[in-house]
Amino acid sequence: MLLAVAHGSRDPRSAATISTLMDVVRTLRPDLEVRLSFLELSAPRFGEVLSRVDGPVTVVPLLLSHAYHAGVDVPGSIEAVRRGRPEVDVRVAEVLGPDPVLESSVLRRLAEAxxxxxxxxxxxxxxxxxxxxxxxxxxxxxxxxxxxxxxxxxxxxxxxxxxxxxxxxxxxxxxxxxxxxxxxxxxxxxxxxxxxxxxxxxxxxxxxxxxxAAPIGADIELAQLVLRRFHAAECAPPRRRYA
Incomplete structure (x- = not known):
């Protein structure tokens, strides 16, 4: 399972856009179970979704850089779930950035404008x-x-x-x-x-x-990047597994 986790926003357009992005990911990998969650401000919340998953799960943070949310919030939520479910099998992928795909997507949005x-x-x-x-x-x-x-x-x-x-x-x-x-x-x-x-x-x-210009949005190259982060975590040696 791929469990994407985004920041969340009080602006409903944010969750709607990220949900559409996940639909693109599902189109690219129809055989893969893909779920979406948020750290705050939007539903469903990451910890709540993670606490209900069955089987192995790979978390893909939909974050543009490795800052507080990636370094503190995501592992903190995982640890909180594991205290109640120590058997949970979780891997965590790298954040989305930096990556040339992000830059090319932003430049494409500029060109569209x-x-x-x-x-x-x-x-x-x-x-x-x-x-x-x-x-x-x-x-x-x-x-x-x-x-x-x-x-x-x-x-x-x-x-x-x-x-x-x-x-x-x-x-x-x-x-x-x-x-x-x-x-x-x-x-x-x-x-x-x-x-x-x-x-x-x-x-x-x-x-x-x-x-x-518009934000990156449900860009197919971004969806492909999400899947690359997922596959890299899936193929990582066991020491990369969150424990």
Whole structure:
């Protein structure tokens, strides 16, 4: 069984998008039992689903980086279940990022919003949630830096909704200082949610005609990445099994 676990959101579009992504995974692997759960804010909750599974299960965290949720929340929930069910057989896959598939998916969403490469008047805000775990923020900054060097835009600046700098205002100011007359937002998010809405609303306050790309969503390449993470965990030696 593949048990996907996503963050969860008060925005119902988030759970709906992740559910559609899991439908794509099921289409790719109709022989595989696939279930979806959430750490918080959405149902069903990860611990509740895990406590009811029968047989071996491989958990795939639908997270873009290895930060607090991957390092604390997921193993903590597993340990809580195992205290009541010590026989539970659980493997945990790696998180989704970093992976080139995520970058190509975000770039594809930009292209769908009619933001192509080699547009020197366009500045791109790479919008992310932000984390207290600095390596997760550094990953986003590194992507923005590489895109700035190769994309042909006026610039690419990271912007975080919370817990990290720079904020949206700073990112837009830097892009305009670099010569950007058009602002575009590339969401480093799997799905719509309140944090992404916060970033988008602030960008629109500063640049009402900004172009907003969609989040990654139910992308077939993302579904294939989910399955690769699953298979890698399944094929790992027994020492990788959660215990």
């Amino acid at each position: 009619e933001v192509g490469p080699r547009e020197p008047d366009t500045g791109v805000v790479l919008a992310a949630a932000g984390s207290a775990h600095e390596p997760a923020n550094a990953l986003v900054r590194d992507i923005a830096s590489r895109w700035a060097a190769s994309g042909g835009w006026a610039g690419v600046e990271p912007a975080f909704a919370a817990a990290a700098d720079p904020a949206v205002d700073v990112a837009v100011e830097r892009l305009r200082a670099a010569g950007a007359r058009r602002i575009a937002v590339a969401p480093w998010f799997l799905a719509p949610g309140l944090l992404l809405t916060r970033v988008v609303d602030r960008v629109r306050d500063l640049a009402p005609d900004a172009t907003i």
